[in-house]
Amino acid sequence: MPDWLAHVLFAYVLCKVLGIRFKMFNNENTVIVMVGSLIPDVVKVGSIFDLFGIDVWDYIYPSHTPACSLLVAGLVSLLFYESAVVFLLLVLGFTTHYMLDFLMGHVSGGMLLLFPFSWDGYQLGLIQCDDYMITLILMIMTVVVYAVTNDEINTQR
Amino acid sequence: MVSIYGIVINKSCDGFYILIEHGPKSKIIKVLSNLDVDNGDRVEILGVLQKDEITPEKIIVYKKWSYYSIFIRSAIAIPIVVYVFFKYWTFDFKEMKFRRRKNA
Numbered sequence: 001m002p003d004w005l006a007h008v009l010f011a012y013v014l015c016k017v018l019g020i021r022f023k024m025f026n027n028e029n030t031v032i033v034m035v036g037s038l039i040p041d042v043v044k045v046g047s048i049f050d051l052f053g054i055d056v057w058d059y060i061y062p063s064h065t066p067a068c069s070l071l072v073a074g075l076v077s078l079l080f081y082e083s084a085v086v087f088l089l090l091v092l093g094f095t096t097h098y099m100l101d102f103l104m105g106h107v108s109g110g111m112l113l114l115f116p117f118s119w120d121g122y123q124l125g126l127i128q129c130d131d132y133m134i135t136l137i138l139m140i141m142t143v144v145v146y147a148v149t150n151d152e153i154n155t156q157r
Numbered sequence: 158m159v160s161i162y163g164i165v166i167n168k169s170c171d172g173f174y175i176l177i178e179h180g181p182k183s184k185i186i187k188v189l190s191n192l193d194v195d196n197g198d199r200v201e202i203l204g205v206l207q208k209d210e211i212t213p214e215k216i217i218v219y220k221k222w223s224y225y226s227i228f229i230r231s232a233i234a235i236p237i238v239v240y241v242f243f244k245y246w247t248f249d250f251k252e253m254k255f256r257r258r259k260n261a
Contacts, residue, residue, distance in 0.1 A: 003230035008238055028245040028257050034238055055179055080255045107203035107215045108160040130223040135230055 011037035036093015197221035
């Protein structure tokens, strides 16, 4: 996985770019997409168990799949008044997560994108999971997008 | 051919040893490779495993500092998301649901 900062910034940049054309990607909805971009990493709960010497990875690994992310997004969206809209935004958010993770490479396997229908792993193998360059690039993109979109808003006023 | 992931715990003249953490079934494997690794580095290996020794065909090394920097960068994201979220959304304790702030 790229780090959470990369995931959140990627979701932000995407929403701000989409927001130029589609009004629904306002700041409130962008935040939901950013939250959604972290949903697949509920699997990292396993790290907490690691601290207590309990190995749960075999049980929770499937939570880093689109199928499980759909379930989590559904549950989280129930915590909102506009659950349908929030659900769709969360789905967009976790899709951005898998888009970034899809770039990564491991010695074998990859993401279980079609789980539970298939255990095949998919990966492009373009970056390593500890690669900070993608975070750096996204930080620069965030600053540029923020400057451009805020400038447009100020111009409209 | 197997794929394993572990932490480098020791080096030898013809390779290095990794600890594969798997709860009570943790195991130490010798990796026959002249790759330059340090203790604490994490490695992913695809190779042929024979008698607790693996001959790698493909290795990815995550340096110790680089691996932990992932967690630092991830930790930075948490307060940002929490702050921005509560800037635009608030929790309605009566209905136990989130709603948009009116004057966000």
